[in-house]
Amino acid sequence: MQGSLRDKAARGVGWSFIDNIANSGITFLVGLVLARLLTPEEYGIMAMIAIFIAVSDSIIDSGFSNALIRKVDIERIDYNTVFYFNLAVSISLYILLFFASPAISAFFREPVLVDVMRVIGFVLIVNALAIIPRTIFIRNINFKTQTKVSLIASISSGVVGIGMALSGMGVWSLVGQQLSRQLLNTVFLWGYCKWKPIFEFSGKSFKEMFGFGSKLLVSGLLDTIYKDIYYLVIGRFFTSFVLGQYTRAKQFNTIFSSNLTTVVQRVSYPVLSSIQNEPERLREAYRRVIKSTMLVTFACMLGLAAVAKPLIIILIGEKWLPAVGYLQIICFSGMLYPLHAINLNILKVKGRSDLFLKLEIIKKILAIGPIVLGIFLGIECMLWGSVLNSFVAYFLNSYYSADLINYPTVKQIKDILPTFCVSMAVAAVMWGLSFFRLSVYLLLPLQLLLGVSLAYLVYERTAFPEYLELRQVALSFLKRKS
Known part of the structure; x- marks a missing residue:
């Protein structure tokens, strides 16, 4: 049993590492090309949005993915309950950000943020749709499939971003890269995952998992705000150039x-x-x-x-x-x-x-x-x-x-x-x-x-x-x- 667990963990570490190279490593390499085509100020504009997207993603998940992974005996209704909760919250938060974008733009004194925020905000709904398929793969310590998905999404979105930058689209090339990566990632996760939602919701299941996940939600929000508060502070009290360098x-x-x-x-x-x-x-x-x-x-x-x-x-x-x-x-x-x-x-x-x-x-x-x-x-x-x-x-x-x-x-x-x-x-x-x-x-x-x-x-x-x-x-x- 111990050997089996060690082998499973070793495979998980190996594929998870490759997955991160595919998802972040390739994106980083694409970023090197974009950094030569774009300015620090354009990177700074995207960084100003980071905290709002990150906080929203934490709220959408609400610690439920961790609760599902930890749960020993899991049922179909548990997945469906979390899925519909994630989807409803993501749509609500997108609407909120849509109408809050003028105020956010005024705070940073960057007019272009209004349109950028309203477009990149779609990523909240896209990410919410991917939570359950990804959780199922993680629960099964199946990172091989996620690696394939990340590789396809990272390379394809990189081509999109570089193409837009070469066309002189500036900050919108970064928007296109991020949005296309998450969209492709979600589409392919659903393609490989055998689970499909049905319309059911359990108040009992929700209450049980929320009891554990809610504390992780608050913890996650605090951690996310702390890590991304630097973008907010630097963007507000310094310049988009300095923020771009920090990014x-x-x-x-x-x-x-x-x-x-x-x-x-x-x-x-x-x-x-x-x-x-x-x-x-x-x-x-x-x-x-x-x-x-x-x-x-x-x-x-x-x-x-x-x-x-x-x-x-x-x-x-x-x-x-x-x-x-x-x-x-x-x-x-x-x-x-x-x-x-x-x-x-x-x-x-x-x-x-x-x-x-x-x-x-x-x-x-x-x-x-x-x-x-x-x-x-x-x-x-x-x-x-x-x-x-x-x-x-x-x-x-x-x-x-x-x-x-x-x-x-x-x-x-x-x-x-x-x-x-x-x-x-x-x-x-x-x-x-x-x-x-x-x-x-x-x-x-x-x-x-x-x-x-x-x-x-x-x-x-x-x-x-x-x-x-x-x-x-x-x-x-x-x-x-x-």
Whole structure:
């Protein structure tokens, strides 16, 4: 049974990682082309809308997808109840945003936001239609199908966005890319999913799942608002140019931090949920997930900070140079995101959505200070404040999760400290090369070659268990696909 679960988790991690490369990685590559065709101001306009779309998506889901994944004995009526709730809420929120768009435009002093908001708002209804099919695939730890769908949607929408940008459509090329990606994603998810809705709704089922999901809803809203409040603050108190630079820095960070976090959340939650009533096995699985995940995360994020300048100049040009400093700061807070996700998943696995909500409220109250200071002292101060808040948030998250599975914070730190030290040392050596007067086209490959070689030599020599396990999982996955 244990071997079967490990194999299932390994397949899930592998396909989920590929899925994120298809969905975000290809989109990122398309974004490199668009960044050369568009201006920072046009990216800034799209970023101004981000918080409204993200908050609306959280409300539409309302924690029901997590409730469905966690539920042991699920029935047809559960899916139908959530489906019609999601659809009704998405239509209501689109209507609200449609009529609120003039006020939002006036707040940011950007007239074009009225039309942009009313068009991109359709994505709320499109996303709502995809929730149940996606939840079914996640519940079954079937990420292979999602990978196919993401690949088709990401490539096709990329062609749409680039084509519109080449035609001189400016910010509308970003709108077209996002809308077409989500539309194709939804259409193909429905095509592969065998489930079809019928008209039925259960008040009992709704109440049961909402009791668990409502706390995750509030927690999710707080987290979404916190992550996207920077777009709101920077867009209102600075300029669309500065916001565009920050947006590009965040997108570079997303390639590693957010995607790793998504992979960990999507795979670890259903896997850990399946052994929620086996304390010893749950704790050991949880510990292995943390150690393996953070080895990869530290290496990627600290390495990204080290090569930020030549990477940005080569990929999107010197007009995006202000984004370098933002990216380097963001990397230090982003490296802890997967660790947050793993600890919070334990609260959900154990059904403690009340603690989940309590933690989100405390952390977001603490986050207000750096945001307010940033308004007066500058965006760099705001970002360094987010780094401090990320470390504080980790200690809060791990304190509560540790009590549930007897895995103390001190033990967690001891488990991940060796790989952090290795990654920090390797990144320092990589960054040290930037002091030599080298062309960025020579500097970047030298940094990457040196970093990968050093990390490989150190981990092969030290033979950390988490490294050996990751190597075995990767080899097994590659052999299975060959």
